[in-house]
Amino acid sequence: MRAALEAVLTSLGPSAVAVSGGVDSMTLAVFANRLLGNEHITMMHAVSPAVPPEATERVKDWAKREGWTLRILDAGEFGDSNYLSNPVNRCFFCKSNLYSAIASLSDRQILSGANTDDLGEYRPGLDAARDHGVRHPYLEAGIDKKTVRALARDFGLGGLAELPASPCLSSRVETAIAIDPEMLKAIHGVERLVNERLAPKTVRCRIRRSGLVIEMDPTSLANADGEQRDTLSRSIAGLLPASLSGKPIGFEPYRNGSAFVGVKS
Known part of the structure; x- marks a missing residue:
């Protein structure tokens, strides 16, 4: 090749x-x-x-x-x-x-x-x-x-x-939610925090209409117990801009391209 x-x-x-x-x-x-x-x-x-x-x-x-x-x-x-x-x-x-x-x-x-x-x-x-x-x-x-x-x-x-795959930060934002620089700065900060605390193989901070979702590879997600997730959620909340303040924070398995919503044509 x-x-x-x-x-x-x-x-x-x-x-x-x-x-x-x-x-x-x-x-x-x-x-x-x-x-x-x-x-x-x-x-x-x-x-x-x-x-x-x-x-x-x-x-x-x-x-x-x-x-x-x-x-x-x-x-x-x-x-x-x-x-x-x-x-x-x-x-x-x-x-x-x-x-x-x-x-x-x-x-x-x-x-x-x-x-x-x-x-x-x-x-x-x-x-x-x-x-x-x-x-x-x-x-x-x-x-x-x-x-x-x-x-x-x-x-x-x-x-x-x-080097792990790392698409642009805008790829973390669910379709039709407007792209905002402060939001992207927060996404980057959250992913750095999760990497420092848990060292997952893969992490994505997704911004959804329902709130924030931290996606990790299944093994890392399974290893993060309830107390770790609660502590991490409180730290994440402190990084968020006013537009995201108070939004629920959840954890899910990583899915490639999961922020894409709608017909892909």
Whole structure:
């Protein structure tokens, strides 16, 4: 698969990699830059209230290590009412803003880290990518998530290879609940708190009409007894903005994409 990915990348002209800070785009960025050099590869990283600060720090750290040409940009999605209204295809508007912003800064071919596993999920961002002529080297090389992680280990990327999936913070907000920066800041704070207290394999702080739900992998959820949950709930309540104050706090098993509500078309 490494040879197939190399063949795809070498067939492209100068390119701009959209780097989120996750394992997929980070692995692609490292390999592309090592293969082709920073005269041919530019990294583009967007910052916004929906991007966890540690993702940005990770991108900056690896840019320094690897000698990337890196541009930090504001994609502008928080100025888009379509995005802020949080429809079921919110990701389409997010990626549309991202790719438009990158195109305004560079005429290079835009690359994404989408892999073949993404084709089995609801991914409206791929529609935005198609509209903007974005290329997906992993898809073209037939590479799935497991192979991305294997490549990351092969490239010596250490902890990046095992980095848990962490979609943007807006993905935690139930469809049609408006996206608000203070809400996203609270979500990030809650997830950090739960990680510090319980060290779950997976955690998501979901904002629902019914209140807050802390989703964890089944093992971690089972290990959190009633007293721990009560203590944690009180601490979580102290992190919430006025818009969420007094909302009930519950605990459930993690479900991928559970904030999506409605017809996915």
